[in-house]
Amino acid sequence: MRKLRNKELNRLSVEEFKASAKTPIIALLDNVRSLNNVGSVFRTSDALCLEEIYLCGITPTPPHNDIHKTALGAEDSMTWSYHENTLTAVIALQKQGYKVYCVEQAEGSTSLIDFKPAINEKIALVFGNEVKGVQQTVIDSSDGCIEIPQFGTKHSLNISVSAGIVLWEATKQMRGMV
Numbered sequence: 001m002r003k004l005r006n007k008e009l010n011r012l013s014v015e016e017f018k019a020s021a022k023t024p025i026i027a028l029l030d031n032v033r034s035l036n037n038v039g040s041v042f043r044t045s046d047a048l049c050l051e052e053i054y055l056c057g058i059t060p061t062p063p064h065n066d067i068h069k070t071a072l073g074a075e076d077s078m079t080w081s082y083h084e085n086t087l088t089a090v091i092a093l094q095k096q097g098y099k100v101y102c103v104e105q106a107e108g109s110t111s112l113i114d115f116k117p118a119i120n121e122k123i124a125l126v127f128g129n130e131v132k133g134v135q136q137t138v139i140d141s142s143d144g145c146i147e148i149p150q151f152g153t154k155h156s157l158n159i160s161v162s163a164g165i166v167l168w169e170a171t172k173q174m175r176g177m178v
Contacts, residue, residue: 014073014076014077017046017049017077018077018079020049021049022049022050022051023048023049023050023051023170023171023174023175024051024120024121024122024123024174025048025050025051025123025124025125025167025170025171025174026050026051026052026053026054026093026098026123026124026125027041027044027045027050027052027053027054027124027125027127027163027167028053028054028056028086028089028090028093028100028124028125028126028127029041029053029054029055029056029059029126029127029159030056030057030059030086030126030127030128030129030134030135030138031056031057031058031059031086031128031129031132031135032055032058032059032127032128032129032130032159033058033059033060033129033130034130034159035060035064035066035067035069035070036066036067036069036070036160037070037130037158037159037160038055038059038060038061038067038070038071039066039067039068039069039070039071039072039074039075040070040071040160040163040164041053041127041159041160041163042062042067042070042071042074042075042078042080043070043071043072043074044160044163044164044167044168045074045078045167046071046074046077046078047074048167048168048171049171050078050167050171051079052078052079052080052081053078053079053080053081054080054081054082054083054089054093054124055080055081055082055083056082056083056084056085056086056089057083057084057085057086059082061080061082062075062080063075070160086126086135086138087135087137087138087141090124090126090138090141090142091141093124094141094143096122097122098122098123098124099117099121099122099123099124099143099144100123100124100126100141100142100143101115101123101124101125101126101142101143101144101145101146102125102126102128102134102138102139102142102144102145102146103125103126103127103128103134103145103146103147103148103162103163103166104126104128104133104134104139104145104146104147105133105145105147105155106139106145106147108144108145109144109145109146109147110144110145110146110147111146111147111149112146112147112148112149112165112166112169113149115146115169115170115173116173117170117173117174118174119173119174119175119176120174121174123170123174125146125163125166125167125170126138126142127159127162127163127166128159129159130158130159146166148162148165148166
């Protein structure tokens with residue numbers, strides 16, 4: 001095996017990326033405080049060719065050097081928008097036909113193993129604050145919760161890790177890669 005060089009990866013230019021078909025997933029960040037976590041979600045969302053990122057509440061927005069440090073330019077390729085109130089953003093997405101799922105440990109949550117979005121179904125996945133998680137009012141208004149199975153003494157993952165796991169699994173399902 002030989003590691004591929006950057007020029008062999010067939011990367012899209014920013015213009016080609018913006019014109020390409022997107023996976024109909026919106027990553028919604030509910031009061032995420034870490035600039036590095038935000039940048040990581042930008043980078044993951046670009047890699048998976050997601051539709052958009054919603055930055056809500058206290059979640060920082062580009063441009064910022066610490067977002068850029070982990071996004072590596074994905075803040076320029078990804079479509080994003082800022083929303084002062086997460087609940088208002090969730091309700092607006094539902095009115096546009098999106099199913100909204102919070103990534104949270106909650107009563108009646110669906111294991112990520114059992115989460116099966118339909119191909120091309122429009123979904124928004126909500127990732128919460130590093131300490132408090134997703135707001136209860138947002139959970140109450142969502143279409144459901146998705147939980148990542150965990151087996152150790154720590155039953156929480158960093159938001160950027162959770163986003164990587166859940167966004168990849170949803171993308172895989174929705175692109176028919178199962």
